[in-house]
Amino acid sequence: MQNTKIVRQNTEIEIQDSTLLVGLPGVGHVGKLVVDHLIEQFEAEKLLEIYSTSFPPQVLVDENSTVRLVSNAFYTFQVNGKDILLLAGDQQSTSSEGHYELCDLYLDIAEEYGVSRIFTLGGFPTGQLDHVDEVLGAVNQEDLTESLKEHGVTFKEKEPNGGIVGASGLLLGLSKFRDINAACLMGYTSGYLVDPKSAQSLLAVLSSILDIEVDISELEERAKEMEKIVANLVEAKQQQQQQQMLPETPTDEDLGYIG
Numbered sequence: 001m002q003n004t005k006i007v008r009q010n011t012e013i014e015i016q017d018s019t020l021l022v023g024l025p026g027v028g029h030v031g032k033l034v035v036d037h038l039i040e041q042f043e044a045e046k047l048l049e050i051y052s053t054s055f056p057p058q059v060l061v062d063e064n065s066t067v068r069l070v071s072n073a074f075y076t077f078q079v080n081g082k083d084i085l086l087l088a089g090d091q092q093s094t095s096s097e098g099h100y101e102l103c104d105l106y107l108d109i110a111e112e113y114g115v116s117r118i119f120t121l122g123g124f125p126t127g128q129l130d131h132v133d134e135v136l137g138a139v140n141q142e143d144l145t146e147s148l149k150e151h152g153v154t155f156k157e158k159e160p161n162g163g164i165v166g167a168s169g170l171l172l173g174l175s176k177f178r179d180i181n182a183a184c185l186m187g188y189t190s191g192y193l194v195d196p197k198s199a200q201s202l203l204a205v206l207s208s209i210l211d212i213e214v215d216i217s218e219l220e221e222r223a224k225e226m227e228k229i230v231a232n233l234v235e236a237k238q239q240q241q242q243q244q245m246l247p248e249t250p251t252d253e254d255l256g257y258i259g
Helices: 027-041 096-112 142-149 167-178 196-210 217-245
Strands: 004-008 018-022 045-052 059-061 067-069 072-079 082-089 115-125 135-139 181-189
Touching (some): 027 115, 027 196, 027 217, 096 115, 096 167, 115 196, 181 196
Parallel strands (some): 018 082
Antiparallel strands (some): 059 067
């Protein structure tokens, strides 16, 4: 890949039979919130960074007005004797070709670190501001559904109806060619706002699957703040609907026609 650069941070860590969690930006940033939270909670160590011309032509500016190129990165932490690999970052590809190339690269790296199963994490848009405490699943092998149902994942025929776009979907399809079991876990979200409450629902299910304990207090605080924003939006929408239902005030011209 001539247009992609990998910068390795740590080459000495040995990882075997690991689980990969993918949380890149997407609907409601649900998956990104979960993976970023795990990275912070378990002080995950960065393994490598990925820079690509498939990302938007953009730099990010920090609090010191210093810029950096957008990038994605692999991290790792160990809990209960289990190696967890995480893919997090700033962007997904801006082109279809870039999506396929980057997902192939992600899977190359996953195989390098002995990944035996993959969970891509995202949001399922409902178009409604009301929260639904449910996690929808899709898998690349039918026999994975029963074990995931035991942890609270729901499966609905042909849902998501429009398929799964981006890395969350492509990694499922492409990993099948590499005999890696993979599932996409999606928290229900409006699709309009960053959704920490949906991330909480998804993290609860994921914690059960991985058999790990995660402190979610930070996500809870962010969820409370978002609830206030949603409540204001709902109130504004209701006021708008009420105004639309009010009869128009008659003008003098209108009154002239009253018999």
